[in-house]
Amino acid sequence: MGIEALAGVKALTYDVFGTVVDWRSSVTREGGEFGRAHGIDLDWQAFADEWRGLYQPSMEKVRSGQRPWARLDDLHRESLVALLEKKGVTGLPDDAIDHFNKAWHRLDPWPEAVAGLTRLKKRYILATMSNGNIALMVNMAKRAGLPWDVILGAEVARAYKPQPETYLRGAEALGLKPEECALVAAHNNDLHAAAKVGFKTVFVLRPTEHGPGQTKDLAAEPGIDLAVADFQDLADRLGC
Structure with a gap:
């Protein structure tokens, strides 16, 4: 497969956490600010990794029907409170916890992301295809200058x-067939899931999403339509 597989694509839909934004460095920074404000001395990089580690288990409870639908902001907050308690941090005011929880609204984009997306927007519909809730995605985009057409x-x-359903309802909302949409992501499992419902797939390399010792998602797996170095490379390949 290759660039020809994307010939009929009208919309590029994006995974966001790790693909568009550097969650690890950003949450580490926010943790440091939170710690200084409240006199809490923790390894904030390790804290960021642990908080992110609760991401999939919290969503799996919703996916499996163990609990009703809940927005990611709410799942993140529950995980944050549990993690702070695990670290022996209690008694903080709700507004302080709420502010730190919204660290995920204040994530920094990878260095080339905004410029690459801006080029791609000239030719394609750009949409998020994220597990992040609408307010989170909108606030992040406003702060970082991410030029989405739709959330x-x-x-x-x-x-x-x-x-x-996540992918299919996104395509339906755009009035497009699944094969007219591509998912752009740094995670092979996300891309394989999208491909199963007819989306085209683009792997983008983010080799330090999980830090310098990252061992997974260092290359596109078989079955992915296209692999690129970053969003500028994707814009070059698509003639934008």
Whole structure:
């Protein structure tokens, strides 16, 4: 496969956490600010990794039907409170916890992301295809200058990736067939799930998403339509 597989694509839909934004460095920075403000001395990089580690288990409870639908902001907050308690941090005011929880609204984009997306927007519909809720995605985009045409993903579909409804309802909302949409992501499992419902797939390399010792998602797996170095490379390949 290759660039020809994307010939009929009208919309590029994007995984966001790790693909568009550097969550690890950003949450570490926010943790440091939170710690200084409240006199809490923790390894904030390790804290960021642990908080992110609760991401999939919290969503799996929704996917499996163990609990009703809940927005990612709410799942993140529950995980944050549990993690702070695990670290012996209690008694903080709700507004302080709420502010730190919204660290996920203040994530920094990868260095080339905004410029690459801006080029791609000239030719394609650009949409999120994220498990992040709408307010989170909008606030992040406003702060970082991410030029989305529309926010799609879990809250619109009321389903968390990799459930097929997330991708299919996104395509439906755009009035497009699945094969007219491509998912751009740094995670092979996300891309394989999208491909199963007819999306075209683009792997983008983010080799330090999980830090310098990252061992997974260092290359596109078989079955992915196209692999690129970053969004500028994708814009070059698509003639934008």
